[in-house]
Amino acid sequence: MIEVQALAKQYGSFSAVRDLSFSVRPGEVLGLVGPNGAGKTTTLRCLAGIIPMTSGTVRVAGHDLAVDPVEAKRHLAFFADEPRLFEYLTVRQHLAFVARIYGVRDHETIATPLLEELELLEKADELPGELSRGMKQKLVIACGLLHSPSVMFFDEPLTGLDPLGIRRMKDSIVRRAQAGAAVVLSSHLLHLLEEVCTNVLILKKGEKVADGTLSEVSAQFSNGEAGVSLEEIFIRATGGTEG
Ligand SMILES: Nc1ncnc2c1ncn2[C@@H]1O[C@H](COP(=O)(O)OP(=O)(O)OP(=O)(O)O)[C@@H](O)[C@H]1O
Numbered sequence: 001m002i003e004v005q006a007l008a009k010q011y012g013s014f015s016a017v018r019d020l021s022f023s024v025r026p027g028e029v030l031g032l033v034g035p036n037g038a039g040k041t042t043t044l045r046c047l048a049g050i051i052p053m054t055s056g057t058v059r060v061a062g063h064d065l066a067v068d069p070v071e072a073k074r075h076l077a078f079f080a081d082e083p084r085l086f087e088y089l090t091v092r093q094h095l096a097f098v099a100r101i102y103g104v105r106d107h108e109t110i111a112t113p114l115l116e117e118l119e120l121l122e123k124a125d126e127l128p129g130e131l132s133r134g135m136k137q138k139l140v141i142a143c144g145l146l147h148s149p150s151v152m153f154f155d156e157p158l159t160g161l162d163p164l165g166i167r168r169m170k171d172s173i174v175r176r177a178q179a180g181a182a183v184v185l186s187s188h189l190l191h192l193l194e195e196v197c198t199n200v201l202i203l204k205k206g207e208k209v210a211d212g213t214l215s216e217v218s219a220q221f222s223n224g225e226a227g228v229s230l231e232e233i234f235i236r237a238t239g240g241t242e243g
């Protein structure tokens, strides 16, 4: 569903991501973790076709992102860490606008339950300026889910949400994966990642240091100890906090 081969991204002469390969199958949730500056956002932006990669191949739902970007993007959704909205469109108008762009027919039947799921129904006729930060984030999520993507990239989707919002977001990600979506999720909230992810990929200074199921990656860094947390594994794998 998501296949990444030898992805590299340079910003000028700075190499932010190098030789990164992995794949995510339908039903899998991959946790992308790494210290600040490790290259998580850069990777997700490249995978979503928001910034051009320097080299490598990305296939989304069978479509090569470089060869067939429109088809690839039809199947994916990218959720940025900073919610960006249109100041003069209400919550409902945002959804109508996104429905137009993606050619979603009869979008009201999808939009209303989505707004309900994300607890935004009461705010349907308000402008972004009248929403809290967490509500803005939820609106961005509603917009991204409207075209029923089969591939989803989340950059820090849980920061800014209240505890109930976090639980609902987790449930919603798990539910969509169980329905066959392939998900990549970057977060520093490792105890939450442990609950939603099937797989984990650890990045350090733009390079992959581990990749596999949660138990495979644990086995690699646990030195035979049982019950080692993802947080402890992260610290062992990345050796401190600098990217
Ligand atoms: N537009 C840009 N131009 C130049 N360098 C950039 C740009 N965006 C990111 N970088 C650099 O690339 C590296 C990776 O940044 P990135 O944002 O991908 O890290 P991250 O893993 O998402 O970190 P965080 O956990 O802080 O979100 C950093 O060294 C950063 O300074």
Ligand SMILES: [Mg+2]
Pocket (backbone or CB within 6 Å): 040, 041, 042, 155
């Ligand atoms: Mg980031």
